[in-house]
Amino acid sequence: xxxxxxxxxxxxxxxxxxxxxxxxxxxxxxxxxxxxxxxxxxxxxxxxxxxxxxxxxxxxxxxxxxxxxxxxxxxxxxxxxxxxxxxxxxxxxxxxxxxxxxxxxxxxxxxxxxxxxxxxxxxxxxxxxxxxxxxxxxxxxxxxxxxxxxxxxxxxxxxxxxxxxxxxxxxxxxxxxxxxxxxxxxxxxxxxxxxxxxxxxxxxxxxxxxxxxxxxxxxxxxxxxxxxxxxxxxxxxxxxxxxxxxxxxxxxxxxxxxxxxxxxxxxxxxxxxxxxxxxxxxxxxxxxxxxxxxxx
Numbered sequence: 001x002x003x004x005x006x007x008x009x010x011x012x013x014x015x016x017x018x019x020x021x022x023x024x025x026x027x028x029x030x031x032x033x034x035x036x037x038x039x040x041x042x043x044x045x046x047x048x049x050x051x052x053x054x055x056x057x058x059x060x061x062x063x064x065x066x067x068x069x070x071x072x073x074x075x076x077x078x079x080x081x082x083x084x085x086x087x088x089x090x091x092x093x094x095x096x097x098x099x100x101x102x103x104x105x106x107x108x109x110x111x112x113x114x115x116x117x118x119x120x121x122x123x124x125x126x127x128x129x130x131x132x133x134x135x136x137x138x139x140x141x142x143x144x145x146x147x148x149x150x151x152x153x154x155x156x157x158x159x160x161x162x163x164x165x166x167x168x169x170x171x172x173x174x175x176x177x178x179x180x181x182x183x184x185x186x187x188x189x190x191x192x193x194x195x196x197x198x199x200x201x202x203x204x205x206x207x208x209x210x211x212x213x214x215x216x217x218x219x220x221x222x223x224x225x226x227x228x229x230x231x232x233x234x235x236x237x238x239x240x241x242x243x244x245x246x247x248x249x250x251x252x253x254x255x256x257x258x259x260x261x262x263x264x265x266x267x268x269x270x271x272x273x274x275x276x277x278x279x280x281x282x283x284x285x286x287x288x289x290x291x292x293x294x295x296x
Contacts, residue, residue, distance in 0.1 A: 002038075003038065004021075004040075006042070008047045012249035012255075015065055015068050016222050016226035016249070018072075018073070019072060019222035019225070021040070022038065022222075037079030039079050039082055040081050041082045042082070042197070043083070043085070044061060044190075044194055045058050045190060055167055058190070060116065060188060060192055062140060062193075063196035064196070064247075065249065067197070067203070075211060075235065075236050086190075092190035095189060096115050098115065098180065100113040113145050115187050116140060116141070116143075116187070116188040117140065117141045117143070117187065117188060118187060118192070120136060121137050124176075125176055126174070126176055135174070144158050144169045145157045153179055155179075157175070158174070159174075207283065207285075210238045210241060211243065214236040214241075216236055217237050217266070218234075220233060230258075231259075241286070243284070246275050247277060248278050257276065258277060259275065259277065260275040260276075262275070
């Protein structure tokens with residue numbers, strides 16, 4: 001079975017969404033008379049989720065997110081995974097073009113693109129005085145290109161502001177100007193999450209035997225982690241060995257790291273396990289040495 005786990009939005013819920021999708025499909029497989037292996041189908045870019053202008057459509061997933069969702073997938077009982085990337089005629093290994101459009105239109109390559117930053121910079125708004133305060137642009141910020149002046153090799157753009165009306169592309173929001181040669185090195189290439197995908201596989205590789213032959217233990221349902229935007233934890237147990245993996249999606253989106261607290265861990269009353277979680281995918285290996293006392 002190949003379930004689609006494409007992500008649609010720039011959202012801290014993405015990792016939990018893919019895990020909830022896989023868990024739901026694993027439940028279907030478990031209930032079936034013939035238990036087929038599950039190999040979820042990923043994409044390194046955002047799908048978009050509908051028509052019209054959507055600045056997030058086709059943007060590369062955050063590396064931290066891609067790394068976590070791939071590594072954590074091996075804690076769900078999957079048999080492997082498939083991935084889709086690109087079948088067009090351009091290249092995802094170079095900075096994206098600042099102009100885009102529909103080749104069937106007369107205005108082909110005349111409308112502004114939405115481009116994501118690989119690294120930040122500081123820049124004052126267009127027309128601001130010499131003492132104007134610069135704005136700090138950061139990695140993963142997205143710029144909406146308004147125009148490109150081929151004569152001066154300069155681009156005018158606005159910053160996508162995710163929580164504002166029309167995403168910040170309005171007349172009352174500041175406009176910035178930068179030369180194309182200066183701006184291009186700051187842009188994120190679309191193939192960047194592929195390296196994070198490989199890193200996620202490498203993280204899981206040393207634990208392959210345990211993940212393959214152990215029992216999947218869901219301490220906190222992925223649907224709950226999705227709905228409440230909680231830090232994410234998964235676990236596989238083989239004999240006395242517990243392999244756990246954690247990730248906090250909020251950190252990439254501006255939040256602070258949060259601990260994960262598992263009460264009555266592994267059905268042991270009174271045993272509480274606290275795990276750190278942040279933007280890094282972390283794997284913990286624990287050996288169960290507690291002797292259980294039978295109770296009436």
